[in-house]
Amino acid sequence: MYLSSDDKANNDNFYSNQLLLHTSIIFAFLQRLLISAVIMNRLPTLDPHVLTIADLKEAACHDMPKMYRDYYNEGAMDLITLKDNEAAFNRYKIRPRVMINVAKIDLETDIFGIKPSSYAWTRTSRWRIGNIARSSKSERVYGIISFCDKSSGRCDRSGHGQPIFHAHFDDQGQSGIQWWTLILITTDKVTAAGYKAIFLSVDVPVLGQRLNEHKNKFELPEGLEWPNLTAVGEGLEYDATIEWHTAIPWMRSQTKLEIWLKGVASPEDVALAIQHKVDGIMISNHGGRQLDGVPATLDSLRDCASVAKGKIPIAFDGGVRRGSDIFKALALGADVVFMGRVPIWGLAYKGQQGVELAVKILMAELRMTMALAGCRTVKEINRGHLAVLKGDGVLCKL
Template identity: 40%
Template sequence: MAKEGEKMLSVADLERAGSKKLPDSIREFYNSGSTEQLTIHENSRAFSKYRVRPRVLVDVSKADTSTNLFGGQRVSFPLGVSPAGVQAMAHPDGETATSRACAKRGVSMGISSFSNYSITEVRSAGTNVAPIIHVMQLYTMKDRDLQLRIIRDAELAGCTAIFLTADSPVLGVRYNEWRNDFRTPAGLAFPIIELTTERIQNQTHDSGFTAFNDDAHNWTRDIPWLRSVTKMQIWIKGVLTAEDTLLAVQYGCDGIIVSNHGGRQLDGVPATIDALPECVAAANGRIRVHVDGGIRTGTDIFKALAFGAECCWVGRPAIWGLAVSLSMAVACQMGSVHTECLGRPAENSFAA
């Protein structure tokens, strides 16, 4: 728990408090980016380049931040918690706690293939609290049968869409993981990709990823195959250019997530808020556009929406919330974007 009287008034507060709770190797796994870490820092800094032109004497007494996503499902406001893996390193309840908190706050959640809990467990944890949208993050895998089993499990559990991670033909070069010889702690498994803790302990994070991920992935092979095996929506996560946006349109995808993997994959690529306008222009209303990367305030969300995004996603703030055993009320900590949370700090009770 956070210290008595300690108030989490911003995501920056949450980052400081959460990071202090984590062992060095785990903190660096969550917080660091690839190689020189240019992109991870630029993601947040880039928002400061853009200014808001406020209008005054506007009646906001009945302001409504709710919106429809994924073809009509209602959320309390345009924010989701990104699919981030190995959340049980931050708190034993991991992804199930995140799911409960997202349901409580009326926002969406992505389930990572590297979740420490099964799709059914994560989804049930949320739906037992309130209706919630879950999407399933998926890699292109060498084992097509395993990939299909994940899809079927996601369909059966009631997930709305697949977020196909397209920017990871190989794992990003993260110096801290190599220096620390980072390995997922003993006792934690990856049930979605069917890896037991014993198997995980016998490999590094990097070698484990290489073993199952298919670096031969491509638009022509993988998108038609996904369309042939599922009726879930298909979104491409990791788009940063107009050219790839047009390919997503060409191959009949339902949407894209403008993302650079939180700066954890290819370093030196644009901040997502900088890449967003060209992707929105290329989409031209034909597919939906979401964005993640460096979003830390309600004003950041406002700017992304002004540039044409339909929804924003955050990853690390959820991890920090788990680390300090907060309620994961990321909505409140995004400031003025959620009218019900105006002027209040986040709750200090964990969503158990």
């Protein structure tokens, strides 16, 4: 067949177009292969609607009446400390180390005489005691607060710890009865082991001012009871008279459990806690619900850790929403990291399943952060893994 030069040119064009088409099909195919390989490698999606704790909060709060939503999510006065608790984590950058074999990541820590994963929950009410997230081989730690609407006695097999949960004092003539906020620390193997420690909330001599409760005319749901406080009766008052030299010896006389102070935020008080031989401190500002204007707990942790380190174990809470937040708190000296609102959002989203989802998300995020930062164990995480950006934009190692 004869081809004119025009035909030839057209033909050449046709073939080169065909070649281009085939090449791009092959390229697209290879690209798909590559993408699916990457996709195969990504973390499993636990819930298509909830990939992060931020998603969990949104899902949990979507249909929640404003009165309850604000009660859980807001805090004292202008919410400055509340917001700073979360913002503080973004002020720290992670300094990753590479070429370290991170095929095996161990999340366990060593505290309360057990080996839980390095974070835990504090809970306030409607808690299904000792009944969540048993899937992990390591124990999880929970705090059961005196306000809990389940009786602490229901899961107490240890024979000690129970009486102090009802700690209250006659106020010698004034009206009302004074009492302390206590949190019993337990684990998911609680039925066998009993309580591990008792946390005394030392940041509540009086209650902070939470404006949302006034604006929304907050009321507790009908029928909610506090079975742990039945002995206290009407006219409950916080104990504004609480002091180091009376409270700690009295608690020691009442319980064999470890005694921890929750709500310590200044190095001077860390030194006093060591002096009074308490078993541990929790750096906390009550999730921004007490004194607005105090530092973010992450900043307090950095301030307090040098006094505490090696002398007294440090628990930490406030604003933790990601696995990388847990990493940063551990790097700044926390031995164990607690969360308050996260399990509440989990419960509101899907009950027990929602709390388990939160646990899994945070476990996966912490494991990934540790691997990418070059840390195989919790003990390997240290201040050297953190930096801050100075005002002039220069990265500064801690």
